[in-house]
Amino acid sequence: MALLTGIVTASLLIGCAAKKETPPTASASVGHKTSDGKSVKSGDDDLEEYGVLLIPDPLEPLNRATFTLNHGIYVILLRPISKGYTTVVPKLVRTGVHNAYENVKFPIRFVNDTLQGKFDRAGLETGKFLVNSVVGIGGLGRPSDHIPAMADIPAGNTGQTFAKWGIPHGAYLVLPVLGPSSVRDTVGLAGDYALNPVSWVTILFGGYAWTLAIPSVNTLRSLPVQMDIYDAATKDAIDPYVAARSAYVQFREEDAAK
Amino acid sequence: MNRLLLTLATSLLVQGGLCASTQVPEQRLKTAVDEVLAQAKSSSNPDELAGRLGPVLQKYLSFEAMTRRAVGPGWRQFSPSQKKEAAKLFTILIIRTYSSKFTPGMNPEILFKKAATPAPGRVEVPTTILYQGSKYGVTYRMEESEGWKITDVVIEGVSLVANYRTQFDSEFKKGGAEAVVGSLTQTVDQRK
Numbered sequence: 001m002a003l004l005t006g007i008v009t010a011s012l013l014i015g016c017a018a019k020k021e022t023p024p025t026a027s028a029s030v031g032h033k034t035s036d037g038k039s040v041k042s043g044d045d046d047l048e049e050y051g052v053l054l055i056p057d058p059l060e061p062l063n064r065a066t067f068t069l070n071h072g073i074y075v076i077l078l079r080p081i082s083k084g085y086t087t088v089v090p091k092l093v094r095t096g097v098h099n100a101y102e103n104v105k106f107p108i109r110f111v112n113d114t115l116q117g118k119f120d121r122a123g124l125e126t127g128k129f130l131v132n133s134v135v136g137i138g139g140l141g142r143p144s145d146h147i148p149a150m151a152d153i154p155a156g157n158t159g160q161t162f163a164k165w166g167i168p169h170g171a172y173l174v175l176p177v178l179g180p181s182s183v184r185d186t187v188g189l190a191g192d193y194a195l196n197p198v199s200w201v202t203i204l205f206g207g208y209a210w211t212l213a214i215p216s217v218n219t220l221r222s223l224p225v226q227m228d229i230y231d232a233a234t235k236d237a238i239d240p241y242v243a244a245r246s247a248y249v250q251f252r253e254e255d256a257a258k
Numbered sequence: 259m260n261r262l263l264l265t266l267a268t269s270l271l272v273q274g275g276l277c278a279s280t281q282v283p284e285q286r287l288k289t290a291v292d293e294v295l296a297q298a299k300s301s302s303n304p305d306e307l308a309g310r311l312g313p314v315l316q317k318y319l320s321f322e323a324m325t326r327r328a329v330g331p332g333w334r335q336f337s338p339s340q341k342k343e344a345a346k347l348f349t350i351l352i353i354r355t356y357s358s359k360f361t362p363g364m365n366p367e368i369l370f371k372k373a374a375t376p377a378p379g380r381v382e383v384p385t386t387i388l389y390q391g392s393k394y395g396v397t398y399r400m401e402e403s404e405g406w407k408i409t410d411v412v413i414e415g416v417s418l419v420a421n422y423r424t425q426f427d428s429e430f431k432k433g434g435a436e437a438v439v440g441s442l443t444q445t446v447d448q449r450k
Contacts (some may be wrong), residue, residue, distance in 0.1 A: 046326065047327065052424050239425050252418075
């Protein structure tokens with residue numbers, strides 16, 4: 001009996017010790033040195049806690065000009081359109097449209113998961129695509145959310161694949177309208193574009209009015225999210241350009257770690 | 259014998275949960291998040307929300323450490339009054355930035371995930387916010403000094419402190435402590 005109690009106590013202690021050794025999460029590494037364990041109280045020795053996130057920005061003057069231009073486009077054009085869309089179109093329809101476009105982007109996720117050797121994830125994506133296309137009626141609904149394994153699959157993308165392959169960002173680029181990017185991720189965007197069935201419609205059937213509707217609705221439905229991200233990164237910033245650049249690098253680093 | 263085993267097994271389960279070194283900060287964070295959400299839910303406009311969140315955040319965030327780290331090594335060249343001024347302004351800015359993430363009347367669902375212990379006295383709690391069909395990953399970094407305090411909020415991989423660190427750095431290179439405090443004053447005054 002004493003032995004049993006002993007075993008239980010020992011396993012308890014081991015349980016505690018093991019818990020303390022939980023490795024830091026992926027996000028822990030972003031701009032944060034966590035290996036030292038300095039305390040908050042200690043005077044000035046935590047000043048190098050956060051490094052300055054750097055990305056080569058040789059085109060800064062041009063990038064700043066594009067950034068300012070984009071800001072104008074957002075304020076004058078895209079934000080009102082985005083507001084109009086969220087006001088006029090009911091929430092239920094917006095969610096359905098959003099789900100359907102995300103569902104059809106399945107090739108981007110499948111191909112990139114495969115290229116990164118994440119075969120489990122590629123398989124789950126396939127299952128998710130089938131469930132949502134069939135049960136969710138063409139992807140309007142997202143019944144896969146109720147299947148724990150499929151509820152939270154990080155979305156693969158081409159820029160992420162390049163990052164996984166060890167290709168560095170290259171120079172920072174601010175793209176007109178699209179916003180923060182890098183040389184690597186711009187090529188990645190081109191890959192995503194080619195893998196997105198939404199773009200195949202235009203490529204296959206040419207520029208008829210009805211084919212324009214498909215990418216246009218895609219732009220509309222993604223606007224509110226993009227506006228939110230832009231606002232979150234630049235609101236209350238000391239220098240919105242630097243804030244957006246720093247947020248972009250951190251965001252992509254986190255994405256590559258997924 | 260069987261009953262004894264059952265008792266032991268039960269106590270093992272209970273203690274297994276309690277012995278986690280992350281339990282105290284996790285509980286602290288849950289209390290903080292609950293308080294923030296209660297304020298968000300009952301506020302009717304953004305200004306009221308920011309006003310109400312201020313005192314709540316003062317309780318749970320370590321603003322002094324956040325300011326120091328956001329400024330970085332340049333902090334050593336700040337005079338005591340500059341340090342005080344910078345911390346005061348940065349506190350206003352953090353409260354504003356954090357408050358702007360909430361919409362008055364919103365009632366999101368928050369899922370707490372398994373906490374990590376990157377170093378002794380430090381805990382990172384990843385959470386998922388579910389709101390209007392969207393998911394956001396928010397990780398809270400906490401440290402123990404006088405009780406557990408939040409030292410950084412990482413939203414979708416973007417750290418609040420790291421983001422200002424980069425911005426303060428370029429200000430500091432331009433004109434030292436004065437430029438940092440000046441830029442802070444300007445940013446805070448912009449939206450008064």
